[in-house]
Amino acid sequence: MKTDRKTKNWILLFLLLLCLGALGVFCARSLSAPAVTARVSVDGECVKVIDLRAVTLPYEFEVSSELGRNLVRVEHGCIAVIESDCPEQICVRQGFVQESGIPIVCLPHRLVIELEDGE
Ligand SMILES: [Zn+2]
Structure with missing residues (x-):
């Protein structure tokens, strides 16, 4: 049970980081876009x-x-x-x-x- 919860947390953290990363890329793009x-x-x-x-x-x-x-x-x-x-x-x-x-x-x-x- 404990290990399961830990794994879930890691997956959540990973997903969160992934989202933040994507958001970061998106922001960087729109900021550096005085095309x-x-x-x-x-x-x-x-x-x-x-x-x-x-x-x-x-x-x-x-x-x-x-x-x-x-x-x-x-x-x-x-x-x-x-x-x-x-x-x-x-x-x-x-x-x-x-x-x-x-x-x-x-x-x-x-x-x-x-x-x-x-x-
Ligand atoms: Zn001139």
Whole structure:
């Protein structure tokens, strides 16, 4: 009888831990899910879509059109224009953005980098 009860307790404990573990994974996922997709467009045309969460090593790429040139840096979870030959340099001064709703805009080059919550 005693051993049976002990075994039951162990099974209950095990199940409890399993539930907590699953809950933990679920919470971690929903917490780390400011799913960020960066949509780079020039003159209203989307030229690049980047899943910023999938970025492990930072990299840079150039967006150039007849209007000008922008150097974009991509890091895990954030994105920035680090170089531009536009006169105002507003896009460069904006620095890294990592939240949706705040797009990087380079007006003279008609470059827009929007961040979206993506699933
Ligand atoms: Zn600019």
